[in-house]
Amino acid sequence: xxxxxNRICRRGGWQRLVLLLSSGxxxxxxxxxxxxxxxxxxxxxxxxxxxxxxxxxxxRDLSQARGATDAWTGKTDSALGLQANWQVNPQxxxxxxxxxxxxxxxxxxxxxxxxxxxxxxxxxxxxxxxxLGTEFFMLADSRWVxxxxxxxxxxGDYFWHLPFYSIHGADASLAVPLGExxxxxKVFYGQSRGNIPLADEQWDIRRSPMIGGYLEYQLGGLQxxxxxxxxxxxxxxxxxxxxxxxxxxxxxxxxxQYLKTRDxxxxxxxxxxxxxxxxxxxxxxxxxxxxxxxxxxxxxxxYLLLGYRIGKVTPFVGYSRVRSSERPKPSLGDPLSxxxxxxxxxxxHSDQKTIFAGARWDVARNVALKAQWDGIRGDSSxxxxxxxxxRARWDGRMDVFSVSLDFVF
Amino acid sequence: xxxxxxxxxxxxLTGLAGVAHAELVVVVNARSGVAAMTRNEVINVFFGRxxxxxxxxxxxxxxxxxxxxxxxxxYKMLVGKDLSEINAxxxxxVFTGRMQAPPRLASTEEVIKWVAANPGGIGFVxxxxxxxxxxxxxxxxx
Numbered sequence: 081x082x083x084x085x086n087r088i089c090r091r092g093g094w095q096r097l098v099l100l101l102s103s104g105x106x107x108x109x110x111x112x113x114x115x116x117x118x119x120x121x122x123x124x125x126x127x128x129x130x131x132x133x134x135x136x137x138x139x140r141d142l143s144q145a146r147g148a149t150d151a152w153t154g155k156t157d158s159a160l161g162l163q164a165n166w167q168v169n170p171q172x173x174x175x176x177x178x179x180x181x182x183x184x185x186x187x188x189x190x191x192x193x194x195x196x197x198x199x200x201x202x203x204x205x206x207x208x209x210x211x212l213g214t215e216f217f218m219l220a221d222s223r224w225v226x227x228x229x230x231x232x233x234x235x236g237d238y239f240w241h242l243p244f245y246s247i248h249g250a251d252a253s254l255a256v257p258l259g260e261x262x263x264x265x266k267v268f269y270g271q272s273r274g275n276i277p278l279a280d281e282q283w284d285i286r287r288s289p290m291i292g293g294y295l296e297y298q299l300g301g302l303q304x305x306x307x308x309x310x311x312x313x314x315x316x317x318x319x320x321x322x323x324x325x326x327x328x329x330x331x332x333x334x335x336x337q338y339l340k341t342r343d344x345x346x347x348x349x350x351x352x353x354x355x356x357x358x359x360x361x362x363x364x365x366x367x368x369x370x371x372x373x374x375x376x377x378x379x380x381x382x383y384l385l386l387g388y389r390i391g392k393v394t395p396f397v398g399y400s401r402v403r404s405s406e407r408p409k410p411s412l413g414d415p416l417s418x419x420x421x422x423x424x425x426x427x428x429h430s431d432q433k434t435i436f437a438g439a440r441w442d443v444a445r446n447v448a449l450k451a452q453w454d455g456i457r458g459d460s461s462x463x464x465x466x467x468x469x470x471r472a473r474w475d476g477r478m479d480v481f482s483v484s485l486d487f488v489f
Numbered sequence: 490x491x492x493x494x495x496x497x498x499x500x501x502l503t504g505l506a507g508v509a510h511a512e513l514v515v516v517v518n519a520r521s522g523v524a525a526m527t528r529n530e531v532i533n534v535f536f537g538r539x540x541x542x543x544x545x546x547x548x549x550x551x552x553x554x555x556x557x558x559x560x561x562x563x564y565k566m567l568v569g570k571d572l573s574e575i576n577a578x579x580x581x582x583v584f585t586g587r588m589q590a591p592p593r594l595a596s597t598e599e600v601i602k603w604v605a606a607n608p609g610g611i612g613f614v615x616x617x618x619x620x621x622x623x624x625x626x627x628x629x630x631x
Contacts, residue, residue: 121583257530
């Protein structure tokens with residue numbers, strides 16, 4: 081064991097921690113007596129989706145390299161997660177989750193989604209450190225747990241531009257009873273993980289520092305939350321190789337400088353209101369994204385979701401909207417730089433609304449079947465949400481049909 | 490004679506009604522110092538939002554197995570939700586790493602024992618089961 085420990089310790093900082101944690105968890109699994117404080121739980125989704133357009137590919141969020149077209153695909157929404165919890169004592173806990181889902185490199189390669197230790201010095205104060213899910217928009221850290229929500233996938237116009245899932249860092253949350261309700265606050269800081277695919281290239285967002293927090297108040301069936309986060313990107317978008325490969329253009333230096341993302345900071349603001357009582361549930365979420373780079377557009381988005389349970393079936397309807405603001409036309413020294421910069425900026429534009437309707441049917445204990453229609457009605461300039469857009473033929477309108485089987489175990 | 494008949498009928502009928510929906514109550518450990526709770530305070534504890542009583546004692550809620558009929562009745566009366574919705578709520582809490590659901594026991598007798606054994610214990614049982622080991626802090630009304 082000490083040999084393994086030495087080998088682990090020679091590796092890089094965070095890798096080391098994660099390895100230690102997971103090996104610790106597996107040791108715990110071996111040691112824990114049956115019915116003891118070690119638990120293994122899982123969740124999964126089998127989903128199929130198709131659209132009515134082959135001019136763009138529809139993705140769940142920008143962390144996916146390829147998406148759905150007018151042929152059914154199981155890649156977009158299917159996922160399988162396995163989580164181990166080890167309650168060491170009432171104050172200390174270790175958690176690791178492995179998740180397999182379609183991702184940036186076009187595989188279902190399982191990854192360690194979270195691995196952290198949690199310390200609770202008092203019942204309402206929680207401190208965590210390790211690889212953590214980021215909850216910088218409400219429900220953002222449970223986006224792959226289909227069983228936990230009503231729709232087939234989190235409303236796209238609100239969530240697809242959030243490819244960030246986890247950080248290497250720490251968070252602290254505190255709950256304080258206030259009146260008959262509970263006020264809860266959380267702050268987190270860490271370095272982001274992951275890649276965001278751009279054509280055949282990857283935008284490496286690893287080690288980009290991220291900080292944020294939220295404040296929420298819950299009273300009975302009502303929950304109100306405001307949140308803020310920012311990220312400072314460590315790397316530039318891989319524009320040069322993408323343009324060279326896709327358009328056969330060399331990225332001019334002036335355009336590269338104009339479009340840099342390195343050392344720019346993006347701010348995320350959001351407001352969420354959830355009302356969940358009896359058979360009725362409603363969610364209203366609004367966000368604003370303030371981009372530090374000229375390569376990406378600022379945007380406003382929001383959605384409203386209403387559901388009403390009748391027996392085992394919960395029909396729902398919703399409306400979502402995303403719109404990015406117009407960027408001023410680049411005025412660089414040479415015409416080619418202007419052209420290239422304008423082309424890249426166009427690619428980060430979104431302007432669309434989606435009406436969606438569907439139903440969740442709780443067929444058996446811990447199993448739900450869902451079906452959903454999304455009517456996307458947007459402008460032909462709305463390119464940012466998609467992959468592989470054919471700009472000449474995309475008219476901004478399509479329908480998306482989805483079915484899924486969600487379960488927990 | 491007629492009055493006696495009516496009184497017996499009344500007693501039998503109320504008895505039957507009592508069996509049909511045996512009243513559920515929330516009980517805490519008799520030494521916890523908690524005397525009464527509001528519906529929202531009960532919700533806060535059973536959904537893990539608040540894990541401390543007003544006097545600082547850690548609230549340790551205990552639940553019943555999914556198959557136990559009183560579990561469905563409890564959540565129906567407390568928040569109007571089906572068990573699938575309660576389980577969906579807990580799957581979000583568990584898989585975001587925020588918290589684990591309260592332990593689940595097989596019978597309300599075990600709940601009473603558990604509550605009596607833990608200073609911060611809190612559970613729900615039929616009113617008829619609540620004895621001196623526990624204190625009733627909230628009655629669920631339809």
